[in-house]
Amino acid sequence: MEWMAWTLPTALFFIVIGLILAGMTVWQTVSPGHQRKGFLPISTTRGDRLFISLLIAGYAHLLLLGLTGWPLWVATLASVTAAIVIMKWG
Structure with missing residues (x-):
């Protein structure tokens, strides 16, 4: 990951977006909207x-x-x- 200057706020942003997408996937699987x-x-x-x-x-x-x-x-x-x-x- 040396190719990109990751900072803590940038990493946290992408981690939160990933968690939101994973949570929405599980929610849609368990309870289709x-x-x-x-x-x-x-x-x-x-x-x-x-x-x-x-x-x-x-x-x-x-x-x-x-x-x-x-x-x-x-x-x-x-x-x-x-x-x-x-x-x-x-």
């Missing part, structure tokens, strides 16, 4: 909402850091909150 309509303009499954929430959280995090000058922890908390809202009610 179904499509539902939330506040998003399309019918979505759990996997769809996970993908959308990861994209929105990533872009929101970058925009908040770049445009507002908020501290890292505030932008992270806002991004995670947005992802949770999309997963729950999206």
Whole structure:
């Protein structure tokens, strides 16, 4: 792994994403989901909402850091909150 300068935050990010994907796989295997309509303009499954929430959280995090000058922890908390809202009610 010498080819890439892994830092602890980078490693933790990818470990958490991997754990989320593994957890969703197990959840889907044990309890198959179904499509539902939330506040998003399309019918979505759990996997769809996970993908959308990861994209929105990533872009929101970058925009908040770049445009507002908020501290890292505030932008992270806002991004995670947005992802949770999309997963729950999206």
